[in-house]
Amino acid sequence: xxxxxxxxxxxxxxxxxxxxxxxxxxxxxxxxxxxxxxxxxxxxxxxxxxxxxxxxxxxxxxxxxxxxxxxxxxxxxxxxxxxxxxxxxxxxxxxxxxxxxxxxxxxxxxxxxxxxxxxxxxxxxxxxxxxxxxxxxxxxxxxxxxxxxxxxxxxxxxxxxxxxxxxxxxxxxxxxxxxxxxxxxxxxxxxxxxxxxxxxxxxxxxxxxxxxxxxxxxxxxxxxxx
Amino acid sequence: xxxxxxxxxxxxxxxxxxxxxxxxxxxxxxxxxxxxxxxxxxxxxxxxxxxxxxxxxxxxxxxxxxxxxxxxxxxxxxxxxxxxxxxxxxxxxxxxxxxxxxxxxxxxxxxxxxxxxxxxxxxxxxxxxxxxxxxxxxxxxxxxxxxxxxxxxxxxxxxxxxxxxxxxxxxxxxxxxxxxxxxxxxxxxxxxxxxxxxxxxxxxxxxxxxxxxxxxxxxxx
Numbered sequence: 099x100x101x102x103x104x105x106x107x108x109x110x111x112x113x114x115x116x117x118x119x120x121x122x123x124x125x126x127x128x129x130x131x132x133x134x135x136x137x138x139x140x141x142x143x144x145x146x147x148x149x150x151x152x153x154x155x156x157x158x159x160x161x162x163x164x165x166x167x168x169x170x171x172x173x174x175x176x177x178x179x180x181x182x183x184x185x186x187x188x189x190x191x192x193x194x195x196x197x198x199x200x201x202x203x204x205x206x207x208x209x210x211x212x213x214x215x216x217x218x219x220x221x222x223x224x225x226x227x228x229x230x231x232x233x234x235x236x237x238x239x240x241x242x243x244x245x246x247x248x249x250x251x252x253x254x255x256x257x258x259x260x261x262x263x264x265x266x267x268x269x270x271x272x273x274x275x276x277x278x279x280x281x282x283x284x285x286x287x288x289x290x291x292x293x294x295x296x297x298x299x300x301x302x303x304x305x306x307x308x309x310x311x312x313x314x315x316x317x318x319x320x321x322x323x324x
Numbered sequence: 325x326x327x328x329x330x331x332x333x334x335x336x337x338x339x340x341x342x343x344x345x346x347x348x349x350x351x352x353x354x355x356x357x358x359x360x361x362x363x364x365x366x367x368x369x370x371x372x373x374x375x376x377x378x379x380x381x382x383x384x385x386x387x388x389x390x391x392x393x394x395x396x397x398x399x400x401x402x403x404x405x406x407x408x409x410x411x412x413x414x415x416x417x418x419x420x421x422x423x424x425x426x427x428x429x430x431x432x433x434x435x436x437x438x439x440x441x442x443x444x445x446x447x448x449x450x451x452x453x454x455x456x457x458x459x460x461x462x463x464x465x466x467x468x469x470x471x472x473x474x475x476x477x478x479x480x481x482x483x484x485x486x487x488x489x490x491x492x493x494x495x496x497x498x499x500x501x502x503x504x505x506x507x508x509x510x511x512x513x514x515x516x517x518x519x520x521x522x523x524x525x526x527x528x529x530x531x532x533x534x535x536x537x538x539x540x541x542x543x544x545x
Contacts, residue, residue, distance in 0.1 A: 101407055161520075164481070164527040166488035168499055169520045176512035181327055255390075262392035266492060273394060286402040294391045294399060301390040 107283040108292060118275025119296065125189065125271065126258045129196035133257070136197060137204025144209050155205070162202035167260050170195040175267045188269035192261070200257045207253060211246035212238060244315055251308040255301055262297075272296065333509035334518045344501030345522060351415070351487045351497060355422045356480055362423065363430025370435050381431070388428035393486050397421035401493040418490035426483045433479065437472040470541045477534035484527050498522060 108115075143155035162170070175191035186194070215238050223233040265274035276293045280286050334341070369381040388396065401417035404410075412420065441464055449459035491500035502519035506512040 160528065160531075161524060164531055165520050165523045166485040166499065168488040168491070169502075169516065169523060172499075172503065172506075172512075173516045173520060176506060177516040178513075180513040183327065259390075259392040262394045263489070265394070273392070273398075280402070287406040290395060290399045290403045294387075294395050297391045297395065298387055302386060305390070 101287070103288060104285065105288050105292070107285050108279060108288045111279045111282060114275045114279050115272065115292075115296075118270055118272035121269065121275070122258075122261050122271040122273075125192050125196060125264060125269070126261050129193055129200060129257060129261070130254055132193065132197035133200035133204055136201025137208055140201060140205035141208035141212070144205065145212065159202040159205050162199045163206075167195070167199055168263050168266065170199050171263050171267055174198075188264065188267040191267055192264035192269050192271075196257060196260060196264075199260075200253060203253045203256075204250065207246050207249045208242075210249070211242035214245055215241050247315065248308070248312055251305075255305060255308075258301060258304075259297070327513070329514060330511065331514050331518070333505065333511040334514055337505055337509075340501045340505060341498065341518070341522065344496065344498035345526070347495065347497040348484075348487050348499075348526070351418060351422065351490060351495070352480075352484050355419055355426060355487070356483055358419075358423045359426035359430050359479075359483070360476070362427035363432075364434050366427060366431035367434035367438070370431065371438070385428045385431055388425050389432075393421065393425055393489050394492060396425055397489055397493055414490070414493045414495045417493055418487075418495045422483060422486055422490070425486070426479060429479050429482070430476070433472050433475045436475075437468045440471055441467055474534050474538040474541075477530055477537070481527055481530050481534070484530070485523075488523070 140155045140159060143151040144159075146152055171192065174195040175186060175188065178191070178194065179186050219237055219241065220233055223237040228236065261271055262273040264271045265277065268274060272293055276289050280289045283289065366381050366384065369377050370385075372378060397418055400412060400420040401414065404412060404417070404420075445463055445467070446459060449463045454462065487497060488499040490497055491503060494500065498519060502515055506515035509515070
């Protein structure tokens with residue numbers, strides 16, 4: 099256990115790790131945005147009440163929720179191009195894999211939030227003369243949003259962790275760049291520990307902020323109610 | 325879209341995929357019980373009177389929940405040997421990462437389950453004349469299990485999905501076999517689709533059961 103830690107060699111290649119960190123941020127941000135769009139579409143299909151729309155959406159979400167993310171990455175990179183007859187670069191494949199799988203989870207978050215609003219809220223809004231669009235926009239969504247926020251954030255943190263799998267497609271995210279730095283410096287202990295610490299501090303501070311936000315939001319509703 | 329599916333590579337090599345399924349099942353069935361036992365021990369630490377032990381378990385849980393599983397496996401395979409001078413085999417390294425990761429989540433489930441039973445349940449049981457063991461058996465345990473079972477099932481599902489990451493450090497489980505087959509026969513679409521379907525068949529019954537169970541208990545309470 100008397101190993102001499104030496105971060106000097108790793109520090110020399112900090113620009114590579116910085117490139118990787120930006121790569122991670124980039125796919126995480128893009129995949130969250132596209133994932134939300136896919137999630138909204140799937141949730142609308144699920145709640146449409148038409149079997150030809152809700153069934154495929156159900157199969158899609160169940161399939162993505164019950165298969166490993168790594169399979170999605172490899173399928174999008176090696177399988178999908180064969181099916182479509184086009185070629186995808188690692189970035190596009192990683193975005194496709196991440197956004198479809200997070201879309202499946204976001205769909206459940208959105209549906210759960212809307213379904214959790216009691217019937218009385220709908221009926222009350224209709225009774226005071228609101229149209230269906232107005233009911234959704236002014237009564238249901240503001241309440242559902244608040245219930246969706248904690249699971250939505252939790253899912254997004256999961257997504258950020260999952261981006262590390264993009265390194266297996268040789269996309270230059272933080273993990274992949276760490277592997278490159280390791281192959282130059284032969285310092286796996288320092289490099290991988292450093293990457294773990296970077297992920298840890300980033301995600302921990304994000305979840306602390308999310309927690310503060312949730313506390314604040316629930317306090318403001320209680321004030322309105324009281 | 326004029327692609328014609330050809331599953332002969334998959335069908336002819338089913339023993340390789342089957343071997344992969346066996347390895348996946350082996351890793352899961354070692355890692356899940358081990359993670360539960362460790363998780364329970366950690367949850368006891370989190371409830372302990374000693375502040376330093378509480379803080380230590382908190383750090384442990386947060387570290388494993390806030391870093392990607394891939395890094396944990398790679399760390400145990402490539403970094404741990406340098407720290408200790410002891411090289412782990414791919415399977416042991418994968419098990420270390422997967423067990424420690426899942427144990428952090430399991431400890432949170434135990435902690436939440438135990439904390440969720442209000443004292444009034446004990447007092448109420450005593451008030452209607454139940455002894456300690458009767459109250460435990462008929463009042464407390466059924467409620468704790470009902471609260472924790474869906475969460476544990478979900479954790480088992482997440483763990484099953486995470487076993488695929490062990491392929492990155494060359495553990496010859498299902499994902500590894502799939503990758504080897506797809507590059508050997510140039511049929512990535514068929515092989516990877518087959519792998520995805522196999523994972524789905526393995527994992528879906530668990531999540532179907534979990535959602536049924538959750539609904540049943542939701543109706544009862």
